Amino acid sequence: MGKRYVYFFGEGKADGSAAMKNLLGGKGANLAEMTNLGIPVPPGFTISTEVCTYFYHNKGIYPPGLEQEVEQALRRLENIMGRGFGDKEKPLLVSVRSGAAISMPGMMDTVLNLGLNDETVQGLARETNDSRFAYDCYRRFLSMYGDVVLGLKAESVDGIDPFEEIIDELKKARGVQYDNQLSAQDLMELCERYKALVRQRTGKDFPQDPKEQLWGAIGAVFGSWDNPRAIAYRQIHEIPDDMGTAVNVQSMVFGNMGDDCATGVAFTRNPATGENVLYGEYLVNAQGEDVVAGIRTPQPINIRQKTDPQMVSLEEAMPEAYAELDRIRRILDRHYRDMQDIEFTIQRRKLWMLQTRTGKRTGFAAFKIAVDMVREGILTPKEALLRVEPNQLNQLLRPVFDAEAKQKAVASKAFLAKGLNAGPGAASGRVVFNAVDAEHWADRGEKVILVRLETSPDDIRGMHAAQGILTSRGGMTSHAALVARQMGKVCVVGCGDLEIDYKLRQMTVNGRVIEEGDWISVDGSTGEVFAGQIPTRPSEIIQVLLEKTLKPEESSIFQDYTELMRWADAYRRLGVRTNADQPDQAQTALLFGAEGIGLCRTEHMFFEGERIHAVREMILADSTEGREKALAKLLPMQREDFKGIFRVMKGLPVTIRTLDPPLHEFLPTEEADIQKVAEQLGVGAEQVRAKIQALHEANPMLGHRGCRLGIVYPEITAMQARAILEAACEVKKEGIDVHPEIMIPLVGDVAELAHQKRVVDDVARQVMDHYGIQVDYAVGTMIEVPRGAITAGEIAKEAMFFSFGTNDLTQTVFGISRDDAAKFLHDYLEKKIWEFDPFERIDQEGVGELMKMGVERGRATRPDLKVGICGEHGGEPSSVEFCHQIGLNYVSCSPFRVPIARLAAAHAAIREQ
Ligand code: PEP
Numbered sequence: 001m002g003k004r005y006v007y008f009f010g011e012g013k014a015d016g017s018a019a020m021k022n023l024l025g026g027k028g029a030n031l032a033e034m035t036n037l038g039i040p041v042p043p044g045f046t047i048s049t050e051v052c053t054y055f056y057h058n059k060g061i062y063p064p065g066l067e068q069e070v071e072q073a074l075r076r077l078e079n080i081m082g083r084g085f086g087d088k089e090k091p092l093l094v095s096v097r098s099g100a101a102i103s104m105p106g107m108m109d110t111v112l113n114l115g116l117n118d119e120t121v122q123g124l125a126r127e128t129n130d131s132r133f134a135y136d137c138y139r140r141f142l143s144m145y146g147d148v149v150l151g152l153k154a155e156s157v158d159g160i161d162p163f164e165e166i167i168d169e170l171k172k173a174r175g176v177q178y179d180n181q182l183s184a185q186d187l188m189e190l191c192e193r194y195k196a197l198v199r200q201r202t203g204k205d206f207p208q209d210p211k212e213q214l215w216g217a218i219g220a221v222f223g224s225w226d227n228p229r230a231i232a233y234r235q236i237h238e239i240p241d242d243m244g245t246a247v248n249v250q251s252m253v254f255g256n257m258g259d260d261c262a263t264g265v266a267f268t269r270n271p272a273t274g275e276n277v278l279y280g281e282y283l284v285n286a287q288g289e290d291v292v293a294g295i296r297t298p299q300p301i302n303i304r305q306k307t308d309p310q311m312v313s314l315e316e317a318m319p320e321a322y323a324e325l326d327r328i329r330r331i332l333d334r335h336y337r338d339m340q341d342i343e344f345t346i347q348r349r350k351l352w353m354l355q356t357r358t359g360k361r362t363g364f365a366a367f368k369i370a371v372d373m374v375r376e377g378i379l380t381p382k383e384a385l386l387r388v389e390p391n392q393l394n395q396l397l398r399p400v401f402d403a404e405a406k407q408k409a410v411a412s413k414a415f416l417a418k419g420l421n422a423g424p425g426a427a428s429g430r431v432v433f434n435a436v437d438a439e440h441w442a443d444r445g446e447k448v449i450l451v452r453l454e455t456s457p458d459d460i461r462g463m464h465a466a467q468g469i470l471t472s473r474g475g476m477t478s479h480a481a482l483v484a485r486q487m488g489k490v491c492v493v494g495c496g497d498l499e500i501d502y503k504l505r506q507m508t509v510n511g512r513v514i515e516e517g518d519w520i521s522v523d524g525s526t527g528e529v530f531a532g533q534i535p536t537r538p539s540e541i542i543q544v545l546l547e548k549t550l551k552p553e554e555s556s557i558f559q560d561y562t563e564l565m566r567w568a569d570a571y572r573r574l575g576v577r578t579n580a581d582q583p584d585q586a587q588t589a590l591l592f593g594a595e596g597i598g599l600c601r602t603e604h605m606f607f608e609g610e611r612i613h614a615v616r617e618m619i620l621a622d623s624t625e626g627r628e629k630a631l632a633k634l635l636p637m638q639r640e641d642f643k644g645i646f647r648v649m650k651g652l653p654v655t656i657r658t659l660d661p662p663l664h665e666f667l668p669t670e671e672a673d674i675q676k677v678a679e680q681l682g683v684g685a686e687q688v689r690a691k692i693q694a695l696h697e698a699n700p701m702l703g704h705r706g707c708r709l710g711i712v713y714p715e716i717t718a719m720q721a722r723a724i725l726e727a728a729c730e731v732k733k734e735g736i737d738v739h740p741e742i743m744i745p746l747v748g749d750v751a752e753l754a755h756q757k758r759v760v761d762d763v764a765r766q767v768m769d770h771y772g773i774q775v776d777y778a779v780g781t782m783i784e785v786p787r788g789a790i791t792a793g794e795i796a797k798e799a800m801f802f803s804f805g806t807n808d809l810t811q812t813v814f815g816i817s818r819d820d821a822a823k824f825l826h827d828y829l830e831k832k833i834w835e836f837d838p839f840e841r842i843d844q845e846g847v848g849e850l851m852k853m854g855v856e857r858g859r860a861t862r863p864d865l866k867v868g869i870c871g872e873h874g875g876e877p878s879s880v881e882f883c884h885q886i887g888l889n890y891v892s893c894s895p896f897r898v899p900i901a902r903l904a905a906a907h908a909a910i911r912e913q
């Protein structure tokens with residue numbers, strides 16, 4: 001026996017199983033699994049992904065033995081179905097679909113009703129006594145095969161489907177709106193026109209031999225693995241190119257045999273909200289792609305899903321089939337232990353399952369489903385944690401429209417239309433009608449809403465650039481809806497009241513004209529669309545936690561969030577702190593679960609109110625006395641700042657960094673401002689200008705900044721140390737515990753730190769003596785230049801803690817200015833020089849190696865050295881995981897990323913087990 005390439009499924013038994021995804025693709029593996037579960041699945045077979053790989057390695061040739069295997073499988077299928085492939089009386093019809101291991105929505109193609117030709121179509125008509133049905137199948141087959149296998153749609157320059165044009169013409173001529181209003185005679189005529197089109201375009205007759213059709217379709221599926229859309233999708237989602245797709249050949253069941261037939265797509269839970277109900281859409285008397293193609297507006301599956309009394313749900317139209325579907329959705333949801341995205345067809349009231357796969361969902365739904373599944377006993381907390389991507393928590397914190405502003409918008413007749421709520425959240429932006437414009441406008445800093453009839457994979461970049469996406473066609477499972485959910489975009493689809501005119505760059509909504517560039521607001525949670533800009537309001541979690549406008553018990557979202565975070569905290573070992581410069585920021589972070597402040601950038605305090613004058617006075621002073629005089633004015637202000645922060649943090653560690661940026665950042669650049677500063681300080685503008693000139697540096701980020709400032713002007717460090725310690729003593733006197741950690745920036749040599757430490761320690765002694773209070777303070781350093789990491793063993797002799805400043809460390813390890821990287825970053829990513837932006841995600845091989853070295857060498861000197869990170873990477877999930885792996889004590893990130901870091905830290909700990 002040679003290698004096996006074909007795997008059969010049917011009659012309650014399958015050669016494959018769900019575990020064989022890499023070999024059978026997701027679709028094939030799950031068809032096998034469902035068959036084994038006893039769920040009604042039309043029989044068929046899967047040609048493995050190994051054939052695809054072989055096909056590509058051998059210039060489009062199939063492996064030996066494949067043909068016989070396919071023949072055998074076909075025979076078996078014929079026997080089960082009691083029909084013959086190409087049989088004139090009882091023709092066997094099959095579908096041919098692609099199916100890669102990772103689902104790639106909209107990328108690959110499907111051919112239905114394969115096996116029809118001029119003769120078998122008559123047999124089908126006789127057998128069913130329904131020539132309308134038979135020719136409906138035939139015309140669908142002709143156009144799908146023409147598009148997918150013969151490539152007629154891809155050939156058309158304008159992207160218009162030539163078969164669509166013909167059918168639209170015919171519908172117009174017959175004065176009908178929908179395909180299903182065409183008569184049998186019309187459909188026959190359509191088939192003739194389609195065949196003529198094929199002849200005209202390809203110079204050949206449409207293939208009549210079912211075998212030739214089958215191999216043509218199989219070849220097209222394998223070929224489509226390398227079409228530009230598929231390649232682009234793989235690039236965006238980082239799917240390896242050599243994975244390959246399988247091909248599924250399955251006997252047809254028909255949803256278009258009459259009004260007791262239907263086809264639909266559904267989710268075992270609501271993919272937008274996560275609610276545990278069957279959710280989806282269907283169409284009566286329709287086939288396959290009709291539901292997602294957005295040609296007829298699909299009807300809801302559930303009664304409760306209806307938004308309009310005119311709709312007819314499947315629950316009402318075919319209650320038995322609905323009950324069966326609901327029964328199967330529960331089986332699948334439990335069996336796979338995850339929300340499934342399912343496809344089904346009802347042929348003469350009998351339900352057939354055509355597909356199941358893990359469904360895409362909003363971050364919101366991911367979170368709710370995970371928590372619910374623990375309560376339902378399906379998942380353990382540990383599994384539930386892994387089901388939520390840390391960044392998906394962003395969606396929980398996302399704004400919604402301000403209720404009052406929205407009411408006002410309604411009252412002022414700003415309401416335009418309502419569609420389906422495909423991606424929750426609220427977004428306002430200016431209307432653009434194509435993806436390229438969306439990208440361009442967004443590049444200019446505009447907020448845009450991308451408005452399309454429907455979207456296609458070509459629109460992905462534009463969708464990414466837009467605040468929100470609005471389509472006039474399609475359902476919850478349309479391309480726009482799927483992709484938006486994955487991207488976490490606000491999205492409303494199927495908004496049928498929009499009449500979009502791409503050429504005029506406008507849309508008309510119930511008589512109102514909205515032009516390109518006009519503002520609209522889209523509520524992806526309710527499906528509503530408004531003219532103009534509506535202010536947004538924070539999410540429920542924010543309302544409970546920060547604004548206290550909602551009680552915890554009034555918000556189930558909040559309760560679920562607390563539960564998930566509780567589990568995360570139970571698993572994680574990494575501490576999570578926050579970068580905060582002000583008491584209010586610290587408070588926010590605390591409410592999100594921060595366990596301390598990892599970075600307080602004192603310079604941010606220098607810009608507030610009157611202080612900038614004192615700062616400028618200090619910079620412009622020519623002597624130590626002059627500087628000290630100015631610093632004396634700053635001292636009480638800084639002291640108050642720190643007291644505020646210490647009070648909020650109630651004994652949690654607070655890392656305060658001494659002055660870091662180059663001084664010129666505090667001086668004015670505009671002439672008018674220079675004049676003003678000169679006046680305020682009572683000096684000549686000349687003098688200010690001269691100082692600015694003197695402070696000018698060719699490379700300020702590598703210039704006089706960080707600890708170099710404190711070394712040249714120790715009085716600055718001394719003032720800051722005094723402010724910190726006096727604040728600590730005074731707050732301690734109030735009965736609040738205080739743990740300040742004084743952090744010296746940009747240290748590359750232990751002598752730098754030793755110098756600054758002496759300044760701090762001297763002041764600390766004086767202050768503590770003065771107050772008669774002992775403060776548990778520590779002096780440590782940032783590790784943010786390579787020499788700091790390399791000589792960490794020495795530095796740790798002086799430092800009680802390290803904190804990696806990965807912003808500067810990335811800048812200095814790469815030798816790339818963090819301020820100028822953006823200019824070429826785009827090209828680097830596009831050309832795959834870099835896979836990601838190293839200023840966003842830690843470059844583990846380069847920067848990460850230095851971090852490891854820093855940790856190891858530092859702890860070799862001081863085993864209890866506390867090590868953290870306070871660069872932007874501290875809130876990025878993959879970087880958090882890395883920090884866990886190299887043994888950091890904590891990460892520190894911006895307040896709104898604290899929950900994300902907590903979850904990422906839990907993931908890291910769980911994955912390590
Ligand atoms: C860093 O360099 O990573 C850091 C936290 O400091 P800053 O961004 O203020 O330079």
Ligand code: MG
Binds near residue numbers: 745784808
């Ligand atoms: Mg820095």
